[in-house]
Amino acid sequence: MEYWNGRAETMPREELERWQWRRLRRALDHARENSPFWAERIPDGITSMAAYTEKVPLLYKADLLASQRAAPPYGTWPSLDPAYGVRHHQTSGTSGNPPVRTFDTERDWKWISDTFCTALYANGVRSQHKALVAFGYGLFAGFWGMHYALERMGCTVVPAGGLDSKTVVRLLVDYQIEVLGLTPSYAMRLIETAAEMGVDLARDANVKVMLAGAEPRSDFTTRTIEQAFGARVFNAAGTTEFGAVFMFECPTRRGACHINEPTVIEEVLHPETKEPVGYGEEGVRVTTGLYREGMQLFRHWTEDIVVKRPYTDCGCGRTWDFLDGGILRRYDDMRKIRGVSVTPVMIEDVLRGFTEVSEFRSSIRTVRGLDTIHVQAEASDITGEAAPELCARIAEEFKREIGIRPQVELVLAGSLPRTKWKAARLHDERQLAHA
């Protein structure tokens, strides 16, 4: 087994935990001394990890937003003068839901790149590989860190921001790209485009490693992407609030996403009682950053549902515990429809099972007082009697898998919006209807 940083990745567990505690203590001191926001929230006299989780309150996104609203752009949150920042990023805020804004110092940014390097190296990326990052290169942090990490590792990077998907497919083939970074939804889009162009990605392109991050995905989607590209898909994730990559998938055990524990503490708490849950149990991921100096993070309630398992269940030699299956779903993405819990991934799982469906959009609507799922699906070659027959099959499969029979409507091919970033495929329109 080869590691990017063998010392950190294979450190004996007891030594790792002592290291985490020293880093946490130093991070708490830095925050209390330099950030008015944290000085208010972090009490004095935290002398152990147990005291830390007992005394420091959970941090919600609303807390960060309130701080930034009161003192824009970064609020009272920073622990350093923002003039030390060498870059600015923000989350993709929507109307009525403002973005979280962050900056990174030079050291913070090198560290962020390094956490990407840890993931990429584990997934088999080496210097002199040719890589393409299909990402918007905008305000959103996304794959920016991957781009810098690839340069840092000595790879050749093609920055495919702002290109249409046909051009991306051509670049993959013409330059025989070996490493590809993108979201699962954009990978699905490239598969569709390649088929339209008569390109067989598994045969004509040379992609070996795909880092498909940033959104929960179904196993079916992962398998579809791997088959179409003839490549291994690895999961990884980071957040704007934390800054770096906190987990990456191990090549040894499928779905085992090791936590980069020297730089992050991941508690897993019960979504309602907020008490810690044990290994193997579902809960919400709560993040503490141990390294970033400009914008620190203590006990951030992420809304990500995860299951943590001990490192010994993997066997790759890393002593870092892992999140089994990565981020399983978002706690706040779960919608109750007539008493049934539904998530976007559940809907995706059903629809990706229909090879005729190239894209879809789903929403929850209230029809004659009854909440129901409304599905719009693109199925290009379906006409005549086959159309209602396909709708009926989709509705039946929904009923069987999820327990709700949706309204299904076929729409013109190419009429639904495609996203390169963060697929949001379940739109709750109930409040709009009631308003």
Added chain:
Amino acid sequence: MTNDSSLTPEQRDRLLESYRTLVDLAGTCRVPAVFAALRGALAELRVALDGQGVELDDYYRPVGAGAGN
């Protein structure tokens, strides 16, 4: 096969020594082009040292960085 996973004590000491030399230089250097190179190199070395578990007390900040130089 496992790749070399740890620094030797001598390599570690020399890395730390290089870092301290560059910190000193960054404190006095007034040539913008050289200062920029020092700042980048210091940030890289700092991440490398921290990644090896080398304990350094301060929160790293080269004098003049960010505030214009």
